[in-house]
Amino acid sequence: MLRGRELWLAALAAIAITIIYGIVVFLSRGIPAASDLFGHSLGIFGFILMLMTETLYSLRKRARSARWGRMSSWLQFHIFTGLVGPYMVLLHTSWKFNGLAGVTMLFTVIIVISGFIGRYIYTRVPRTLDGTVIEGAVPEEILRRTRRLMALWHTIHIPIGMALFTAAFIHIGAALYYATLLK
Numbered sequence: 437m438l439r440g441r442e443l444w445l446a447a448l449a450a451i452a453i454t455i456i457y458g459i460v461v462f463l464s465r466g467i468p469a470a471s472d473l474f475g476h477s478l479g480i481f482g483f484i485l486m487l488m489t490e491t492l493y494s495l496r497k498r499a500r501s502a503r504w505g506r507m508s509s510w511l512q513f514h515i516f517t518g519l520v521g522p523y524m525v526l527l528h529t530s531w532k533f534n535g536l537a538g539v540t541m542l543f544t545v546i547i548v549i550s551g552f553i554g555r556y557i558y559t560r561v562p563r564t565l566d567g568t569v570i571e572g573a574v575p576e577e578i579l580r581r582t583r584r585l586m587a588l589w590h591t592i593h594i595p596i597g598m599a600l601f602t603a604a605f606i607h608i609g610a611a612l613y614y615a616t617l618l619k
């Protein structure tokens with residue numbers, strides 16, 4: 437199921453984005469500002485990918501009877517957008533991390549690190565393509581412990597996401613008001 441293909445694809449996408457970023461830096465002879473066309477676009481597209489990360493997998497997970505796509509594919513897509521989105525947002529910051537926007541970036545980094553921890557726990561037990569744990573494949577005790585660990589991880593990962601999106605919406609509102617509309 438999760439064999440790391442999504443990590444390779446995310447790395448390839450990050451390399452492509454880095455090349456484009458490099459070309460822009462070279463042509464404009466400077467770091468793109470968060471509020472100019474390129475920097476702004478990075479922030480907006482990155483944020484859209486992050487919003488998709490936050491919502492799509494959860495929606496699919498709660499619609500178990502639905503036939504659209506396997507759970508494992510949705511989780512792979514979750515991880516892909518959960519890495520590429522934050523990377524674009526990182527390039528959007530123009531390497532300045534002041535105030536609430538800086539805090540939003542910090543939350544973003546934390547949720548990505550937390551995601552890797554979750555992925556590690558998740559992949560420790562064998563699952564079907566639909567994400568269901570294959571009973572009997574490992575000793576019962578390991579299953580029970582993994583389930584408890586995963587539940588604990590959820591209680592940490594989900595509030596971080598909420599704090600992140602609250603901060604992000606305030607940043608976006610303030611940035612649009614002060615840096616875009618008042619210009």
Ligand code: HEM
Pocket residue numbers: 470471476479480483486525528529530532533534535537538540541544604607608611612615616
């Ligand atoms: C999670 C998503 C986002 C994060 C983590 C983030 C983070 C940041 C950071 C760290 C800065 C630099 C602040 C500084 O100067 O120290 C910044 C600037 C800015 N961001 Fe974002 N951003 C995000 C999404 C967005 C989106 C979606 C928009 C637009 C709709 C946006 C608009 C801006 C603007 C206009 C600035 C420049 C502000 C100025 O020049 O004073 N950001 N952002």
Ligand code: HEM
Pocket residue numbers: 486489490493494495497511514515517518519521522547548550551552554555556558586593594597
């Ligand atoms: C913008 C970044 C991210 C956000 C906002 C985010 C958000 C979420 C949310 C809300 C859930 C709960 C889904 C549910 O049970 O309904 C979740 C689960 C999960 N996420 Fe992320 N995530 C992000 C990045 C990542 C990354 C980078 C990885 C892996 C490297 C990852 C791996 C996981 C895993 C393994 C689960 C658990 C799946 C399950 O229990 O069914 N996430 N994430």
